[in-house]
Amino acid sequence: LEPGAYFGIPAQNYAGWFFTAALMYTLYWRLARPAIPHPAAVRLPLLAYTATWLFDTLIAWQVGLHGAAVAGFWGMGGLALAAWARPIPSNPEARH
Known part of the structure; x- marks a missing residue:
C-alpha cells in the first residue's frame, strides 16, 4: 500500500x-x-465505542502519532461524550 497523506494512512x-x-x-x-x-443494556455499543476511542487514542500517542491521537481524541470523544449525555430510554425498543 502507498502511504497516505493523513499520518501515513491511506x-x-x-x-x-x-x-x-x-x-x-x-x-x-x-x-x-x-x-x-x-x-441500561442499550449502552453496550456506546461502551464499546468509548473503549475504542480511549484505547486507540492511547495507542496512537504511545507509538508517536501525536497528531492522530489528538484528532481522534477530539473527533471520537465529542461523539462519545454527547452520546453518554443522552438519557437511557425507559423502553429499549423506543427509537429516537
Whole structure:
C-alpha cells in the first residue's frame, strides 16, 4: 500500500473502518437489541465505542502519532461524550 497523506494512512482505510463500524453497530441494533432484557443494556455499543476511542487514542500517542491521537481524541470523544449525555430510554425498543 502507498502511504497516505493523513499520518501515513491511506484515505481508503478510513472509509473501510467507517463502514465496518457502521455494519457492526447496525447488526447489533437490528439483531441483538430486541433480546435486551434491561434498558441500561442499550449502552453496550456506546461502551464499546468509548473503549475504542480511549484505547486507540492511547495507542496512537504511545507509538508517536501525536497528531492522530489528538484528532481522534477530539473527533471520537465529542461523539462519545454527547452520546453518554443522552438519557437511557425507559423502553429499549423506543427509537429516537
